[in-house]
Amino acid sequence: MIREKFNFSLKLLFLSALLFLFSCEKKEKTYFETIALNDIKLSDPQPGTWRYNRTEKFQTFENFQKSKKIIPEAGKNTIYLQPIGGFNDLQKKQIELTQEYLKDYFQLETKVLPALYNSIFPRSVQRIKDGNEQILAGYVLDSVLMKRKPKDALILMGITERDLFPKPEWNYVFGFASYENGVGVTSMFRFYNGNLTESNFNESLERLLKISSHEIGHMFGIGHCLNANCVMNGTNHLPETDSHFARACSLCQQKLNSSIKYDNKKRLIALKNFFEKQHLNSEITRAEEDLKLIK
Ligand SMILES: [Zn+2]
Numbered sequence: 499m500i501r502e503k504f505n506f507s508l509k510l511l512f513l514s515a516l517l518f519l520f521s522c523e524k525k526e527k528t529y530f531e532t533i534a535l536n537d538i539k540l541s542d543p544q545p546g547t548w549r550y551n552r553t554e555k556f557q558t559f560e561n562f563q564k565s566k567k568i569i570p571e572a573g574k575n576t577i578y579l580q581p582i583g584g585f586n587d588l589q590k591k592q593i594e595l596t597q598e599y600l601k602d603y604f605q606l607e608t609k610v611l612p613a614l615y616n617s618i619f620p621r622s623v624q625r626i627k628d629g630n631e632q633i634l635a636g637y638v639l640d641s642v643l644m645k646r647k648p649k650d651a652l653i654l655m656g657i658t659e660r661d662l663f664p665k666p667e668w669n670y671v672f673g674f675a676s677y678e679n680g681v682g683v684t685s686m687f688r689f690y691n692g693n694l695t696e697s698n699f700n701e702s703l704e705r706l707l708k709i710s711s712h713e714i715g716h717m718f719g720i721g722h723c724l725n726a727n728c729v730m731n732g733t734n735h736l737p738e739t740d741s742h743f744a745r746a747c748s749l750c751q752q753k754l755n756s757s758i759k760y761d762n763k764k765r766l767i768a769l770k771n772f773f774e775k776q777h778l779n780s781e782i783t784r785a786e787e788d789l790k791l792i793k
Pocket residue numbers: 712716722731732733
């Protein structure tokens with residue numbers, strides 16, 4: 499009798515061990531855990547780069563959830579781009595491509611508003627610095643964009659062909675934003691060194707795509723990324739921006755997805771198709787490597 503009882507407990511133990519193993523095996527990795535294999539660790543910061551003399555706090559997923567941020571809701575879920583200035587055909591093409599890219603990246607409706615002219619800027623907010631015509635960035639936010647934000651706009655991003663400056667004592671700024679209001683402005687000017695041509699088209703396009711998705715990423719509550727090489731890494735200058743991937747790392751994608759709740763695979767395929775169309779080769783490879791892992 500005692501022996502039988504012992505056998506019975508032994509069987510029970512064996513059975514629960516099996517069940518345990520089975521449940522371990524069955525627990526599938528999430529999309530984010532899977533693609534984390536393709537995250538590339540950050541290297542030690544070099545002098546002159548963003549992280550070299552800054553100590554930013556690592557924003558965990560839990561920190562992110564508590565952060566102040568914009569979340570799409572019914573009737574208020576569109577990203578608008580507002581071109582301001584006199585754009586040539588190549589510049590117009592970059593704006594159209596930025597619209598397509600942001601739509602794929604955020605999986606939200608993205609529209610371009612009819613362009614406004616530089617004549618909307620009073621003389622008092624313009625200056626010439628080192629031969630470049632510049633516009634006061636704060637004026638663009640407060641006096642141009644804020645009052646033009648469409649009702650269904652979650653985000654309104656101005657794009658200028660003129661250079662921007664934030665304060666009289668500053669030389670220039672690539673962009674300027676009010677994250678809580680979902681309003682920002684980016685200048686294309688410095689991305690192509692003042693003269694956009696067929697030969698510097700893709701290099702400057704990549705910069706525009708990275709900087710606009712980075713800025714909108716901040717509006718969605720994502721802090722500077724210290725997790726891996728990522729579009730959300732802080733940047734001091736263009737060579738540093740060029741060294742960052744357009745790909746958001748697994749953690750930043752998890753943060754974005756928790757607010758927008760899109761289909762991860764659909765987003766990845768859309769981004770891969772965009773990169774293929776534009777021949778952005780290293781980004782094609784990265785998207786393909788992520789797709790390989792989730793298939
Ligand atoms: Zn930033």
